Amino acid sequence: MSRYIIQVTTHPFGACGERPRQVLEATGWQIRYNPYGRRLKPDEVAGVVEHAHGLVAGTEPYTREVLDAAPELKVISRVGVGLDNLDFDLLRERGIVATFTPEAPADGVAELAVCQILNLLRKVHDSDKSVREGLWNRYLGWLVREVKIGVLGVGRIGRRVVRLLQPFGARLYGCDLKPDLEFGRQHGLEWLAIRELFRTCNLVTIHVPLNEMNTGLVGAAELASMPAGGFLVNTARGRIVDEAALVQALEGGRLAGAAVDVFEREPYEGPLTQFENVVLTAHMGASARGSRYLMELGAAEDCVRVLSGKPPVNPVTDEDIP
DSSP, X not given: OOSOEEXXXXXXXXXXXXXXXXXHHTTOSEEEXXXXXXXXXXXXXXXXXXXXXXXXEOSSOBOHHHHHTOXXXXXXXXXXXXXXXXXXXXXXXXXXXXXXXXXXXXXXXXXXXXXXXXXXXXXXXXXXXXXXXXXXXXXXXXXXXXXXXXXXXXXXXXXXXXXXXXXXXXXXXXXXXXXXXXXXXXXXXXXXXXXXXXXXXXXXXXXXXXXXXXXXXXOHHHHHTSOTTEEEEEOSOGGXXXXXXXXXXXXXXXXXXXXXXXXXXXXXXSGGGGOTTEEEOOSOTTOSHHHHHHHHHHHHHHHHHHHTTOOOSSBOOTTTOO
């Protein structure tokens, strides 16, 4: 076909640099952008993707109903690394190629995780609130080197977190299904099983993918085993942590605080909003200009490659599927 339709469903797109839009528009095909100027609601997706041949997609769900609206769809190119919004059995059934941008968000997510680790340890959010209320509480926090930090999932993002924390003199512990012993040796990382990681560490930061095995991976038993006054940071996916267990650990004082960027349902309006010692952000780990630009560019280029009959640079493989 000489004139494909590419639908960009994610928003924003092109705000961090013109090149992603230029890649799409240089094809001469019909390029449609998100008409709502925001993240699509589930019941809006089918109407937006109607008749598209290629999608440059965000985190909106791609159900059978949605794909029925685009019967000639050939490729879904994810702006990002999360794949839990795609039904891969359905994609195989219809011969639709899926691509993603696994490296592009990693620096942004890792830096946000470290930002929140420092925030929690030094009580930055508490001090900000205090000053705004006319108080002058000089909270005592902890140096990074004073606490034991556990990295749950030492892959693309977890490794970056380890490297960023090293200069602080952090005592680092890792947990991974396939531990890279050489990486651990080079970076002073001690490997522990998940229960031992939570029993040992004062702070745990989560960097595992969401899949069937990892859903609810961090629950009541793990949180209850942490040293009293511990912290949890989650910039991975909401369903990895049992939210009810997290609420219970906060209410009971087992945890002194948490930082959460990801939620099972977004936008989030749940019980964690009631805790002053919980720092909530709006799934913004990859919302750094450099990361966002690379995500958009990679997704646009792979969408065009597939529609041009070329192999994508970053196809989703069986190993990547959650």
